[in-house]
Amino acid sequence: MYTVFCDMGLSDITHFSHSDGFLYVEDLLVHPQFRSYTLEDVERVVTTNDKQRFKLCPHPENGRLQIRANQGHTLQVKDLELRPVLVGSADCPSEAVHGTYLNKWSSIRQQGLSRMERAHIHMAPGLPGDQGVISGMRGNCDLAIFINVPKALTDGIHFFWSENGVLLSPGDSEGRLLPKYFSQALQLKPTSKTQPPLGQG
Numbered sequence: 706m707y708t709v710f711c712d713m714g715l716s717d718i719t720h721f722s723h724s725d726g727f728l729y730v731e732d733l734l735v736h737p738q739f740r741s742y743t744l745e746d747v748e749r750v751v752t753t754n755d756k757q758r759f760k761l762c763p764h765p766e767n768g769r770l771q772i773r774a775n776q777g778h779t780l781q782v783k784d785l786e787l788r789p790v791l792v793g794s795a796d797c798p799s800e801a802v803h804g805t806y807l808n809k810w811s812s813i814r815q816q817g818l819s820r821m822e823r824a825h826i827h828m829a830p831g832l833p834g835d836q837g838v839i840s841g842m843r844g845n846c847d848l849a850i851f852i853n854v855p856k857a858l859t860d861g862i863h864f865f866w867s868e869n870g871v872l873l874s875p876g877d878s879e880g881r882l883l884p885k886y887f888s889q890a891l892q893l894k895p896t897s898k899t900q901p902p903l904g905q906g
Contacts, residue, residue: 727771730761747772760868787865787873792858800888801828801864801872803850804842807892810900814890817883818850818876825865825873826882828852832893847894850887857886 730747733739751761751772761772790797803818803826820826829842832849842849854864857874862882865873876882890900 727764727773729764730770730772733772744770758869787867790854790858790864790866790872792855796866797858798830798854798872801830801852801854802832802842803828803852803882804833804846805848805850806846807848807900810848810890813850814884814887814900817881817886820874820876820880825875826880828872828874830870830872832891847892848900849891849893851889851891852882853886853888857882860886862886 730744733747734742734744748761751759759772759774761770763769764771788796805813805818818826827842833842833844854872858864862877863875867873874882892898892900
């Protein structure tokens with residue numbers, strides 16, 4: 706069921722999604738792709754997902770159980786609970802890390818990171834395994850790009866914290882984080898190695 710959730714994108718079921726990205730669980734379970742699942746299956750996916758991708762809670766007014774993805778939306782979710790990051794604030798990291806793949810580096814170091822079809826570029830507050838890092842990077846990524854968050858914020862790029870500790874940015878007007886905001890690129894696998902600076906190698 707977790708794979709179906711991720712492949713489909715909970716907030717992308719537009720005909721019964723709310724402006725805050727929540728779906729009623731009872732509506733979800735009558736959808737053709739979810740009819741074979743039960744409430745217990747939904748609860749298990751939410752509680753066992755180590756990256757805390759989903760939020761399950763009663764609706765504050767009618768008590769009906771609802772679910773949403775904490776991040777990863779391909780649609781703009783107007784009322785998603787995101788906390789803005791401000792320059793100099795206590796929760797403003799000096800760097801954020803975007804996980805990607807070595808075979809993409811030659812393009813990324815010239816053109817920057819793109820949110821592509823998503824609403825945001827996803828970043829973690831550190832590398833996998835660092836204290837407090839829950840999500841923000843796929844486990845099979847072999848390249849980590851470090852972003853200078855204060856520099857980007859100063860230039861007017863917005864950043865937000867999601868409920869599960871992922872740093873999100875819509876990028877610039879073209880949905881990009883340009884290479885001038887990269888502080889380093891670190892190869893993660895098979896061994897750790899810094900990649901050549903921009904314009905070299």
